[in-house]
Amino acid sequence: MDNQPTAPRTALSIRGLSKTYKGGLEALRDVNIEVNEGEFLVILGPSGAGKSTLMRCLNRLVEPTAGAIFHQGREITSPKQNLRDLRRQFGMVFQQFNLVKRVSVLTNVLTGRLAYRSAWRSLFYSFPQADKRIAVECLARVNMEHKAFQRADTLSGGEQQRVAIARALAQQPAVILADEPVASLDPKIARQVLNYLKQISRELGITVLCNLHQVEYTREFAERVVGMSRGTVVFEGVSSQLTDEVLHRIYYRDPGDADREDAE
Ligand SMILES: Nc1ncnc2c1ncn2[C@@H]1O[C@H](COP(=O)(O)OP(=O)(O)OP(=O)(O)O)[C@@H](O)[C@H]1O
Numbered sequence: 358m359d360n361q362p363t364a365p366r367t368a369l370s371i372r373g374l375s376k377t378y379k380g381g382l383e384a385l386r387d388v389n390i391e392v393n394e395g396e397f398l399v400i401l402g403p404s405g406a407g408k409s410t411l412m413r414c415l416n417r418l419v420e421p422t423a424g425a426i427f428h429q430g431r432e433i434t435s436p437k438q439n440l441r442d443l444r445r446q447f448g449m450v451f452q453q454f455n456l457v458k459r460v461s462v463l464t465n466v467l468t469g470r471l472a473y474r475s476a477w478r479s480l481f482y483s484f485p486q487a488d489k490r491i492a493v494e495c496l497a498r499v500n501m502e503h504k505a506f507q508r509a510d511t512l513s514g515g516e517q518q519r520v521a522i523a524r525a526l527a528q529q530p531a532v533i534l535a536d537e538p539v540a541s542l543d544p545k546i547a548r549q550v551l552n553y554l555k556q557i558s559r560e561l562g563i564t565v566l567c568n569l570h571q572v573e574y575t576r577e578f579a580e581r582v583v584g585m586s587r588g589t590v591v592f593e594g595v596s597s598q599l600t601d602e603v604l605h606r607i608y609y610r611d612p613g614d615a616d617r618e619d620a621e
Protein backbone atom coordinates (compact mmCIF):
# COMPACT_ATOMS: atom_id res chain seq x y z
CA MET A 358 0.00 0.00 0.00
CA ASP A 359 2.75 2.41 0.98
CA ASN A 360 4.41 2.47 -2.41
CA GLN A 361 1.20 3.34 -4.26
CA PRO A 362 1.67 6.64 -6.09
CA THR A 363 -0.15 9.31 -4.12
CA ALA A 364 -2.71 11.49 -5.90
CA PRO A 365 -1.49 15.08 -6.34
CA ARG A 366 -2.79 17.40 -3.67
CA THR A 367 -4.79 20.41 -4.69
CA ALA A 368 -3.07 23.70 -3.92
CA LEU A 369 -5.59 26.07 -5.43
CA SER A 370 -9.18 25.56 -6.33
CA ILE A 371 -10.81 28.30 -8.38
CA ARG A 372 -14.56 27.80 -8.50
CA GLY A 373 -17.09 29.62 -10.65
CA LEU A 374 -14.97 32.78 -10.68
CA SER A 375 -16.40 35.78 -12.52
CA LYS A 376 -15.30 39.38 -12.63
CA THR A 377 -17.21 42.18 -14.27
CA TYR A 378 -15.41 45.51 -14.07
CA LYS A 379 -17.23 48.80 -13.53
CA GLY A 380 -18.60 49.78 -16.88
CA GLY A 381 -19.73 46.22 -17.55
CA LEU A 382 -16.69 44.50 -19.05
CA GLU A 383 -16.81 40.82 -18.20
CA ALA A 384 -13.12 39.95 -17.74
CA LEU A 385 -13.74 36.50 -16.21
CA ARG A 386 -16.77 34.32 -16.71
CA ASP A 387 -17.34 31.18 -14.60
CA VAL A 388 -13.68 30.15 -14.43
CA ASN A 389 -12.98 26.78 -12.79
CA ILE A 390 -9.35 25.68 -12.35
CA GLU A 391 -7.72 23.19 -10.01
CA VAL A 392 -3.98 23.68 -9.45
CA ASN A 393 -1.91 20.88 -7.95
CA GLU A 394 0.64 21.35 -5.21
CA GLY A 395 4.09 22.05 -6.71
CA GLU A 396 3.06 22.11 -10.36
CA PHE A 397 4.19 24.55 -13.05
CA LEU A 398 0.93 25.63 -14.64
CA VAL A 399 0.84 27.99 -17.60
CA ILE A 400 -2.21 30.13 -18.25
CA LEU A 401 -2.06 30.75 -21.98
CA GLY A 402 -4.15 33.31 -23.77
CA PRO A 403 -4.10 36.37 -25.98
CA SER A 404 -4.15 39.94 -24.74
CA GLY A 405 -7.39 40.68 -22.94
CA ALA A 406 -8.18 37.02 -22.16
CA GLY A 407 -8.35 37.80 -18.43
CA LYS A 408 -5.04 36.29 -17.31
CA SER A 409 -3.93 39.25 -15.17
CA THR A 410 -7.41 39.67 -13.73
CA LEU A 411 -7.28 36.04 -12.62
CA MET A 412 -3.93 36.59 -10.85
CA ARG A 413 -5.21 39.77 -9.23
CA CYS A 414 -8.19 37.84 -7.88
CA LEU A 415 -5.75 35.32 -6.39
CA ASN A 416 -3.91 37.93 -4.34
CA ARG A 417 -7.08 39.97 -3.78
CA LEU A 418 -6.02 43.05 -5.69
CA VAL A 419 -9.28 42.55 -7.55
CA GLU A 420 -12.46 41.37 -5.84
CA PRO A 421 -14.38 38.83 -7.93
CA THR A 422 -18.01 39.48 -8.75
CA ALA A 423 -18.92 35.83 -8.16
CA GLY A 424 -17.28 32.54 -7.24
CA ALA A 425 -14.60 31.59 -4.74
CA ILE A 426 -10.92 30.62 -4.50
CA PHE A 427 -9.56 28.10 -2.03
CA HIS A 428 -5.89 27.75 -1.10
CA GLN A 429 -5.03 24.54 0.71
CA GLY A 430 -8.69 24.14 1.49
CA ARG A 431 -9.20 27.65 2.98
CA GLU A 432 -11.32 30.21 1.21
CA ILE A 433 -9.05 33.14 0.39
CA THR A 434 -11.86 35.13 -1.16
CA SER A 435 -13.63 35.21 2.20
CA PRO A 436 -14.00 38.69 3.77
CA LYS A 437 -12.43 37.17 6.90
CA GLN A 438 -9.16 36.38 5.10
CA ASN A 439 -6.32 38.54 6.42
CA LEU A 440 -4.75 40.13 3.34
CA ARG A 441 -1.25 40.38 4.78
CA ASP A 442 -1.24 36.67 5.60
CA LEU A 443 -2.61 35.89 2.16
CA ARG A 444 -0.09 38.01 0.24
CA ARG A 445 2.79 36.46 2.17
CA GLN A 446 1.76 33.11 0.67
CA PHE A 447 1.79 34.45 -2.91
CA GLY A 448 5.07 35.70 -4.37
CA MET A 449 4.61 37.93 -7.41
CA VAL A 450 6.77 38.26 -10.53
CA PHE A 451 5.79 40.92 -13.06
CA GLN A 452 6.55 41.67 -16.71
CA GLN A 453 8.32 44.92 -15.81
CA PHE A 454 10.31 43.38 -12.90
CA ASN A 455 9.18 46.18 -10.51
CA LEU A 456 12.47 46.43 -8.62
CA VAL A 457 13.37 49.45 -6.51
CA LYS A 458 15.79 51.00 -9.01
CA ARG A 459 18.14 53.03 -6.85
CA VAL A 460 18.95 50.43 -4.20
CA SER A 461 21.09 47.30 -4.28
CA VAL A 462 20.09 43.88 -5.53
CA LEU A 463 20.35 42.54 -1.97
CA THR A 464 18.05 45.22 -0.56
CA ASN A 465 15.53 44.46 -3.29
CA VAL A 466 15.53 40.79 -2.36
CA LEU A 467 15.28 41.69 1.32
CA THR A 468 12.04 43.55 0.62
CA GLY A 469 10.60 40.05 0.10
CA ARG A 470 11.14 39.59 3.86
CA LEU A 471 9.02 42.63 4.73
CA ALA A 472 5.90 40.50 4.80
CA TYR A 473 7.37 39.09 8.04
CA ARG A 474 8.64 42.35 9.54
CA SER A 475 7.21 45.38 11.26
CA ALA A 476 6.59 48.68 9.50
CA TRP A 477 9.50 50.54 11.11
CA ARG A 478 11.99 48.05 9.73
CA SER A 479 10.62 48.59 6.23
CA LEU A 480 10.96 52.33 6.67
CA PHE A 481 14.70 52.08 7.30
CA TYR A 482 15.45 49.00 5.22
CA SER A 483 16.75 47.44 8.42
CA PHE A 484 16.91 43.66 8.30
CA PRO A 485 18.09 41.02 10.75
CA GLN A 486 21.03 38.80 9.87
CA ALA A 487 18.77 35.78 9.35
CA ASP A 488 16.91 37.64 6.60
CA LYS A 489 20.18 38.53 4.90
CA ARG A 490 21.13 34.88 4.86
CA ILE A 491 17.80 33.94 3.28
CA ALA A 492 18.19 36.72 0.70
CA VAL A 493 21.67 35.56 -0.32
CA GLU A 494 20.45 31.95 -0.62
CA CYS A 495 17.59 33.11 -2.85
CA LEU A 496 20.01 35.10 -5.03
CA ALA A 497 22.18 32.00 -5.34
CA ARG A 498 19.17 30.03 -6.68
CA VAL A 499 19.10 32.36 -9.69
CA ASN A 500 22.90 32.74 -9.88
CA MET A 501 22.88 36.40 -8.95
CA GLU A 502 24.68 36.39 -5.61
CA HIS A 503 27.80 37.90 -7.18
CA LYS A 504 25.78 41.05 -7.99
CA ALA A 505 24.29 41.45 -4.50
CA PHE A 506 25.75 44.93 -3.97
CA GLN A 507 25.14 46.31 -7.43
CA ARG A 508 22.38 48.87 -7.92
CA ALA A 509 19.27 47.27 -9.40
CA ASP A 510 18.98 49.77 -12.27
CA THR A 511 22.42 48.83 -13.58
CA LEU A 512 21.31 45.26 -14.38
CA SER A 513 20.12 43.87 -17.70
CA GLY A 514 16.44 42.94 -18.07
CA GLY A 515 17.10 39.23 -17.60
CA GLU A 516 19.18 39.89 -14.50
CA GLN A 517 16.48 42.16 -13.08
CA GLN A 518 13.90 39.44 -13.57
CA ARG A 519 16.15 36.91 -11.82
CA VAL A 520 16.40 39.33 -8.88
CA ALA A 521 12.62 39.70 -8.92
CA ILE A 522 12.34 35.90 -8.73
CA ALA A 523 14.77 35.88 -5.79
CA ARG A 524 12.67 38.57 -4.09
CA ALA A 525 9.53 36.46 -4.53
CA LEU A 526 11.41 33.44 -3.15
CA ALA A 527 12.69 35.37 -0.12
CA GLN A 528 9.08 35.72 0.88
CA GLN A 529 9.03 31.90 1.27
CA PRO A 530 5.72 31.69 -0.54
CA ALA A 531 3.60 28.61 -1.18
CA VAL A 532 2.74 29.89 -4.64
CA ILE A 533 4.50 32.11 -7.17
CA LEU A 534 2.29 34.11 -9.51
CA ALA A 535 4.28 35.17 -12.58
CA ASP A 536 2.34 37.53 -14.84
CA GLU A 537 3.97 37.49 -18.29
CA PRO A 538 7.44 37.27 -16.71
CA VAL A 539 9.28 37.06 -20.04
CA ALA A 540 7.24 39.41 -22.22
CA SER A 541 9.99 42.07 -22.10
CA LEU A 542 12.93 39.72 -22.70
CA ASP A 543 14.59 38.33 -25.82
CA PRO A 544 14.05 34.61 -26.51
CA LYS A 545 17.36 33.35 -25.14
CA ILE A 546 17.00 35.24 -21.87
CA ALA A 547 13.28 34.44 -21.71
CA ARG A 548 14.07 30.71 -21.77
CA GLN A 549 16.71 31.16 -19.09
CA VAL A 550 14.21 32.94 -16.80
CA LEU A 551 11.52 30.30 -17.41
CA ASN A 552 14.09 27.62 -16.63
CA TYR A 553 14.81 29.22 -13.27
CA LEU A 554 11.10 29.40 -12.46
CA LYS A 555 10.58 25.78 -13.41
CA GLN A 556 13.62 24.61 -11.48
CA ILE A 557 12.42 26.47 -8.39
CA SER A 558 9.02 24.85 -8.67
CA ARG A 559 10.57 21.41 -9.01
CA GLU A 560 13.27 21.71 -6.34
CA LEU A 561 11.37 23.66 -3.71
CA GLY A 562 7.91 22.25 -4.40
CA ILE A 563 6.52 25.75 -4.94
CA THR A 564 3.37 25.91 -7.05
CA VAL A 565 3.93 28.26 -10.00
CA LEU A 566 1.20 29.89 -12.03
CA CYS A 567 2.69 31.56 -15.04
CA ASN A 568 0.72 33.72 -17.48
CA LEU A 569 2.10 33.57 -21.01
CA HIS A 570 0.89 34.56 -24.42
CA GLN A 571 3.60 32.69 -26.39
CA VAL A 572 2.75 29.19 -27.55
CA GLU A 573 6.40 28.07 -28.01
CA TYR A 574 7.38 28.81 -24.44
CA THR A 575 4.22 27.13 -23.21
CA ARG A 576 5.03 24.00 -25.19
CA GLU A 577 8.56 23.97 -23.83
CA PHE A 578 7.96 24.69 -20.17
CA ALA A 579 4.40 23.99 -19.05
CA GLU A 580 3.62 20.87 -17.06
CA ARG A 581 -0.04 21.64 -17.59
CA VAL A 582 -1.81 24.35 -19.55
CA VAL A 583 -5.01 26.25 -19.06
CA GLY A 584 -6.04 28.07 -22.23
CA MET A 585 -8.14 31.20 -21.82
CA SER A 586 -10.06 33.23 -24.32
CA ARG A 587 -12.30 36.19 -23.56
CA GLY A 588 -12.56 35.48 -19.87
CA THR A 589 -13.35 31.79 -20.08
CA VAL A 590 -11.32 28.59 -19.86
CA VAL A 591 -11.38 26.98 -23.31
CA PHE A 592 -8.71 24.31 -22.80
CA GLU A 593 -7.12 22.34 -20.00
CA GLY A 594 -4.47 19.70 -20.61
CA VAL A 595 -0.79 19.00 -21.17
CA SER A 596 1.27 20.93 -23.71
CA SER A 597 1.38 18.04 -26.20
CA GLN A 598 -2.39 18.49 -26.55
CA LEU A 599 -1.97 22.05 -27.87
CA THR A 600 -3.10 21.17 -31.37
CA ASP A 601 -3.94 23.69 -34.09
CA GLU A 602 -7.61 23.24 -33.26
CA VAL A 603 -6.98 24.05 -29.59
CA LEU A 604 -4.83 27.06 -30.48
CA HIS A 605 -7.56 28.28 -32.77
CA ARG A 606 -9.99 28.06 -29.88
CA ILE A 607 -7.64 30.07 -27.66
CA TYR A 608 -6.50 32.69 -30.17
CA TYR A 609 -9.36 33.26 -32.57
CA ARG A 610 -12.64 34.64 -31.53
CA ASP A 611 -15.84 32.76 -31.95
CA PRO A 612 -17.99 34.93 -34.25
CA GLY A 613 -21.02 33.99 -32.15
CA ASP A 614 -19.41 35.84 -29.27
CA ALA A 615 -19.29 39.22 -31.00
CA ASP A 616 -21.13 40.96 -28.17
CA ARG A 617 -18.04 40.82 -25.94
CA GLU A 618 -15.79 42.07 -28.73
CA ASP A 619 -18.04 45.09 -29.04
CA ALA A 620 -17.63 45.77 -25.33
CA GLU A 621 -13.84 45.91 -25.60
N1 LIG B 1 -9.34 47.85 -13.85
C1 LIG B 1 -10.01 47.55 -14.97
N2 LIG B 1 -11.15 48.21 -15.28
C2 LIG B 1 -11.86 47.90 -16.39
N3 LIG B 1 -11.50 46.94 -17.29
C3 LIG B 1 -10.37 46.24 -17.02
C4 LIG B 1 -9.57 46.52 -15.87
N4 LIG B 1 -8.50 45.67 -15.88
C5 LIG B 1 -8.63 44.90 -16.99
N5 LIG B 1 -9.75 45.26 -17.67
C6 LIG B 1 -10.24 44.63 -18.92
O1 LIG B 1 -10.48 43.25 -18.66
C7 LIG B 1 -10.10 42.46 -19.78
C8 LIG B 1 -9.09 41.42 -19.32
O2 LIG B 1 -7.89 42.10 -18.98
P1 LIG B 1 -6.61 41.37 -18.39
O3 LIG B 1 -5.61 42.42 -18.13
O4 LIG B 1 -7.04 40.52 -17.26
O5 LIG B 1 -6.19 40.46 -19.62
P2 LIG B 1 -4.80 39.75 -19.93
O6 LIG B 1 -5.14 38.40 -20.44
O7 LIG B 1 -3.92 39.86 -18.76
O8 LIG B 1 -4.24 40.61 -21.14
P3 LIG B 1 -2.71 41.07 -21.48
O9 LIG B 1 -2.10 39.92 -22.20
O10 LIG B 1 -2.93 42.25 -22.37
O11 LIG B 1 -2.04 41.40 -20.21
C9 LIG B 1 -9.54 43.42 -20.82
O12 LIG B 1 -10.54 43.69 -21.76
C10 LIG B 1 -9.20 44.66 -20.02
O13 LIG B 1 -9.30 45.83 -20.78
Ligand SMILES: [Mg+2]
Binds near residue numbers: 408409410536537
Ligand atom coordinates in the same frame (compact mmCIF):
# COMPACT_ATOMS: atom_id res chain seq x y z
MG1 LIG C 1 -2.07 40.68 -18.44
